[in-house]
Every structure is written in structure tokens, then in C-alpha cells.
Amino acid sequence: MSYIEGLKCRICGARHPVAPVAICEACFGPLEVQYRFDQIRAHLDRGELVSRPQSMWRYAELLPLEGEARTGQHTGFTPLLRAGRLGERLGLRHLYLKNDSVNHPTLSFKDRVVSVAVSKALEFDLRTIACASTGNLANAVAAQSAAAGLSSFVFVPEGLEQAKIIASQIYGANVVAVRGNYDDVNRLCSEVADRFQWAIVNVNLRPFYGEGSKTVGFEIAEQLGWRIPDAVVVPMAGGSLITKIYRGFSELQNLGWVRENGARMFGAQASGCNPISGAVKAGAQEITPVKPKTLAKSIAIGNPADGYFAIETIRSSGGWAEDASDEEIVDGIRLLAETQGIFTETAGGTAIAVTRKLVQQGRIQPTDLIVIAVTGQGLKTTDVVNFVSPPLIAPRLGDLEHLLSAEHSRRAEVVTL
Numbered sequence: 001m002s003y004i005e006g007l008k009c010r011i012c013g014a015r016h017p018v019a020p021v022a023i024c025e026a027c028f029g030p031l032e033v034q035y036r037f038d039q040i041r042a043h044l045d046r047g048e049l050v051s052r053p054q055s056m057w058r059y060a061e062l063l064p065l066e067g068e069a070r071t072g073q074h075t076g077f078t079p080l081l082r083a084g085r086l087g088e089r090l091g092l093r094h095l096y097l098k099n100d101s102v103n104h105p106t107l108s109f110k111d112r113v114v115s116v117a118v119s120k121a122l123e124f125d126l127r128t129i130a131c132a133s134t135g136n137l138a139n140a141v142a143a144q145s146a147a148a149g150l151s152s153f154v155f156v157p158e159g160l161e162q163a164k165i166i167a168s169q170i171y172g173a174n175v176v177a178v179r180g181n182y183d184d185v186n187r188l189c190s191e192v193a194d195r196f197q198w199a200i201v202n203v204n205l206r207p208f209y210g211e212g213s214k215t216v217g218f219e220i221a222e223q224l225g226w227r228i229p230d231a232v233v234v235p236m237a238g239g240s241l242i243t244k245i246y247r248g249f250s251e252l253q254n255l256g257w258v259r260e261n262g263a264r265m266f267g268a269q270a271s272g273c274n275p276i277s278g279a280v281k282a283g284a285q286e287i288t289p290v291k292p293k294t295l296a297k298s299i300a301i302g303n304p305a306d307g308y309f310a311i312e313t314i315r316s317s318g319g320w321a322e323d324a325s326d327e328e329i330v331d332g333i334r335l336l337a338e339t340q341g342i343f344t345e346t347a348g349g350t351a352i353a354v355t356r357k358l359v360q361q362g363r364i365q366p367t368d369l370i371v372i373a374v375t376g377q378g379l380k381t382t383d384v385v386n387f388v389s390p391p392l393i394a395p396r397l398g399d400l401e402h403l404l405s406a407e408h409s410r411r412a413e414v415v416t417l
């Protein structure tokens with residue numbers, strides 16, 4: 001019941017058979033999956049789909065597997081929640097949060113892309129899974145490989161948050177730190193892909209992997225009652241997620257399930273690593289790589305693989321991109337936690353901080369129906385907020401009364417690099 005037609009080059013349009021390759025032989029452009037949309041339209045029924053189990057796999061026909069998902073069967077269909085208190089603070093009347101900080105099983109949206117990639121690796125009979133990662137992808141690859149009974153290698157840049165290392169090693173993954181930044185790790189992984197018969201989820205399996213991110217867009221539309229929001233704010237690293245959410249909306253339009261895809265796509269980066277938002281703001285067509293220097297490590301990619309397409313999606317949709325300082329990012333984390341009771345990591349804090357700027361700039365209107373993608377979990381990046389010991393008292397009411405009368409409004413401080 002597969003609807004995959006093949007792979008197609010995003011630059012020259014050349015067709016390629018379905019295989020673990022990501023680059024066009026003719027022009028070195030990136031490949032993407034082509035579907036038989038006429039057949040999907042004829043067979044897939046919206047009414048039937050909504051009665052399926054609540055995971056990303058209810059959209060299986062729009063994902064690039066031949067058979068069933070082999071891991072991550074419970075991934076996706078995360079809450080879309082109305083954020084009234086945060087909206088009030090930001091001056092937005094119709095604000096929603098897509099909360100992938102509680103995505104199953106490793107608490108970031110990366111479980112979606114890995115669920116597709118590991119299942120696809122098994123279809124290709126590749127039994128070692130690998131990735132180049134800034135942390136969250138490593139966690140998802142390690143966990144889902146373990147669940148599928150496969151061995152894994154995850155390559156990360158040096159100096160990553162300890163929680164993200166532990167949350168990869170615990171599954172028995174081979175974690176290798178590489179001297180340098182993410183872009184050095186990625187370059188090494190391209191050479192590894194040529195040498196070993198491994199499924200490197202974001203290298204040779206990249207065309208399939210990226211498709212998993214479309215489900216964020218499918219779910220947002222479904223959870224809004226088959227409606228496309230006016231604006232979506234998305235943290236950007238390699239620039240894939242933002243393009244795939246938009247693609248997801250367009251595919252639903254293509255199926256006739258929603259009205260026109262009028263979403264304006266807004267990208268968020270850290271000012272210390274802003275190759276995509278910098279290009280958008282400067283009116284540039286191409287990415288100028290940067291050297292990352294930010295505490296938002298999960299989105300610190302200086303030479304983004306999908307940067308060009310992210311710029312194109314942002315521009316053609318009528319959106320914009322902005323970046324936030326480390327201090328603004330931590331303020332964003334705190335604002336979300338204090339208003340909505342959701343603890344996100346630095347990438348989510350970046351999206352909150354950038355939304356605030358976009359409202360101030362008048363690029364997002366108070367009456368817009370807007371969705372912020374909260375992509376990861378705060379417990380993985382606790383190092384960005386200082387630990388403050390809580391006041392210690394004896395188990396006596398008098399001590400508590402004394403404490404309450406004293407000044408004790410202590411808060412975590414921003415850690416500066």
C-alpha cells in the first residue's frame with residue numbers, strides 16, 4: 001500500500017529510484033520523496049483517518065514507508081494547546097502551542113524523523129543506525145535503535161549538555177564526541193556514509209527522515225479543526241522542520257482537506273548562530289556559514305543543510321525570520337514556564353523570544369491565529385539556568401512563618417558564556 005513514486009532532485013528535477021541516497025548524481029542537489037498523489041486522494045478518507053490511533057502514523061499514506069512503522073509507533077500527536085496566559089503577555093489573542101516537549105519517547109520532535117528513518121533503514125536491510133547530532137537527534141536515534149534491537153552510533157560535537165549525552169548512552173548507543181562544532185561532525189558523517197553500510201539518518205537517509213517533520217503540520221491543521229493557522233513560529237537548525245511543516249499544510253490542501261495554505265512561516269534562531277535568519281533579514285538568497293556561539297546548542301548549526309529551502313519557504317509564504325540573544329532565550333524559557341506550566345529547552349525558548357520580537361515589529365498581528373512550535377524538553381538543558389538552592393527550614397510552622405515574612409523571591413540567573 002505504498003504511494004511512493006521515487007526520489008526527485010530538488011534542484012534539477014532528475015528522477016532516482018528509492019535507495020539510501022540523499023544527493024543527486026547529476027547536480028549534487030538534495031533528493032526528496034515523490035508520492036502518487038492522485039492515488040492517495042482516491043484512497044485516503046479524512047473521516048476514516050481521524051478514527052485511527054493518535055500517533056503520527058495515522059498519516060502513514062503521506063510518509064515514505066513500504067510497510068508498517070517498526071519503531072516509534074506511539075510517536076507524535078502531541079498536544080496543541082490554547083495559550084491564553086502567554087498570549088496575554090505577548091499581545092496575541094489566538095495563540096496556540098504545539099507541544100513536542102512531551103513527544104514520545106525522547107521528548108523532542110526528533111522522534112518523528114527518527115521513527116521514519118529507522119523503519120526505512122530496516123526496509124533497506126541496514127542494521128546499524130547512526131547520526132550527526134546536536135543532542136536531541138542523538139537521543140531519538142539511541143532510544144529507537146535500542147527499541148528496534150539495532151546497534152547505533154551517534155556523533156556529537158564536543159561540549160554538549162551532559163543530560164543529552166547521558167540520555168543517549170543509557171540505551172547502549174555508541175556515543176562519539178568529535179572535536180569541533182556540528183558542521184565538523186556532519187562532514188565526518190558524510191565520509192562515514194561512503195565507507196560503511198550504515199543508515200545515517202540525516203545523511204544518506206535524509207530524504208526519508210525529513211518527511212517525518214510533515215506530521216507536525218498535519219497534526220496542527222487537524223487539531224485546529226482542519227484549519228491552517230495564519231502564522232507559525234518554528235526554531236531552525238538545519239532548516240528542515242520549518243519547510244516540512246509548510247509542506248504538510250500544502251499536502252493537506254492538495255488533498256482538499258483544508259482551504260488554501262495561507263500560513264506565513266516565521267523562523268527563529270539564536271543570534272549566536274543565525275545563518276538563516278541573518279540571510280532573510282539581509283535579503284540574501286544564499287547562506288553564509290557562521291561559527292556557532294550560543295547556549296542554544298540544539299539549534300547551533302552554522303552551515304544548515306536546508307538553509308536555502310528554509311529561506312525560500314519563509315519568503316514565499318510571506319513570513320520572516322528573527323534571532324534572539326542567549327539572555328532573551330532564557331527569558332523565553334522562563335516566560336513559557338511561568339505562564340503555561342511548560343518547561344521547554346533552549347530551542348523552544350528561542351521561538352518564544354522571537355515571537356515576542358515579531359509582535360513588536362508588527363509582523364504578527366494581535367488577531368492572527370498563531371502556533372509556536374515548542375520542539376524540545378527543558379529538563380535536557382537545565383545547565384542554562386543557574387541552580388538556586390531552595391530555602392531550608394526546620395519542620396516547624398514558626399520557621400515557615402518566619403520565611404514567608406522575609407524576602408525570599410530568589411530566581412535562577414542567566415548563565416553567560
Ligand SMILES: *Cc1c(COP(=O)(O)O)cnc(C)c1O
Pocket residue numbers: 108109110136137235236237238239240241242298299345347348375376377
Ligand atoms: C533539531 C531541532 C530543531 C530544528 O530542526 P531543523 O529541522 O534542523 O531545523 C528545533 N528544535 C529542536 C529542539 C531540535 O532538536
Ligand SMILES: [Zn+2]
Pocket residue numbers: 009010011012013014024025026027028029
Ligand atoms: Zn539534480
